[in-house]
Amino acid sequence: MSSTQAPAHPARISLAVRNSSTMLRRNLLHARRYPSMTLNLLLTPIMLLLLFVYLFGDVMSAGIGGGGADRSEYIAYLVPGILLMTIGGTTIGTAVSVSTDMTEGIIARFRTMRIHRGSILIGHVIGSVLQCVLSVVFVGAVGVAIGFRSTDATVLEWVAGFALLVLFALALTWIAVGMGLVSPNAEAASNNAMPLIFLPLISSAFVPVDAMPGWFQPIAEYQPFTPTIETLRGLLLGTEIGHNWWISIAWCLGLAVLGYFWSKASFNRDPK
Template sequence: MSAATHAVRDSMTMLRRNLLHARRYPSLTLNLLLTPVILLLLFVYVFGNVMSSGISGGPADRAGYVAYLVPGILIMTVGGTALGTAVSVATDMTEGIIARFRTMAISRASVLVGHVLGSVIQTLMALALVLGIGVAIGFRPDATWTEWLAAAGLLALDSLALTWIAVGIGLVSPNAEGASNLGMPLMVLPLLGSAFVPVDLMPGWFRWFAEYQPFSPAIETLRGLLLGTGIGTTDAVLAVAWPVGLTLLGFWWSTARFSRASGR
């Protein structure tokens, strides 16, 4: 068996381990998933009329605000699931299972790859659930099949990028609680972007950060794909450039840190 085949087999074994672990201990996944769902329902049914009126400067339009809100909540769901990966990696590092893996004839990289693939799969499942809730409360996307595929690809790319960053966070954290705290920007940054209000309504001193941080271009591009509105060239480029750059950074950081922790 070649080294590549051996690594792929071990990665699939680790993927199965992580999916089984998520199924047997679903509390973390449910807690992280509840946050975007609660925010979605809260901003639609409690703040929806006020927010929509403030954005449009006219009569309240809750249905219009649902359309504006759901793409941002989808991106928040990606960040929340990645945060769970940081906690899972930190737990593995502190509970001794990694030390046991080191004594086994398995590919070292498969441990990280299993976490990443498992997180991406869980993220896609969580996104389907959140999108279903959005449709149930009035979200009506106007996307072609090509645009749906592009939206799914963008969300998968964002999930891959944030998951590799989350793996690095988990590896440098002293425990699961530390990983949860260090990974909070994955959930908070969308709040500081265009998830809930347009960046044009933000103070000038803050607008530049809100517009060009990693999440806002992805949210705006996702809105354009799902709602059939225009997509700015800058947003489209940044929506791809940010996750590609973060994927490379997270992969390098995670593998270097894991090699150091493994004594290699």
């Protein structure tokens, strides 16, 4: 049967599940065999965390805590933003991986086989989200080791915070997949995906939005990272969430839908 012919509906669903599982295992094995990219992407948020805590922590905590606060005030403020930056950095690896598959001919080989076409992208997406979760756990453990605590958060708030991180990872992953599909090579994919780790630098990850220049505040406040960071801070630290929760969810859903249709159109546009 040709790869473009659709089997009966139940068989098609079963085929999609089996093929997606196979592609997921393939991508996870590939990541395990070549861990250098993941480690390199993890170094950026960890180095920024340590840099801002141990070099600027006293000054930053005095400003955020209204003076007289210790370094732990700034650690609590900083870690949620670093976790979101970790997700952005991890998805850069997804863009590179997708672009590599497209340019090295493996996708062309898959298209000659009797597999569900969508499973190729689904395997990348699920694998990327799992890698994002593991990266967040690793960076979060570093944050706990240097003093981050969330003693007031309930179990429900922890679950909601975790769900928000997964949703954000899913949204950025679909955008990264689209970037990888339209990039001519892995180097271009890495460069195209750099905004995913650059945007946290101009968000509320490191300093409050109201401490920024007035003309810049709307840019920092309404980009995807800031409302998500503020929502995560509210869930874990008990700060005011306000309208940030629905802005964050709207950004996540909007980016996920945009990335999905962009990726689907780009993937189908390639020669069959």
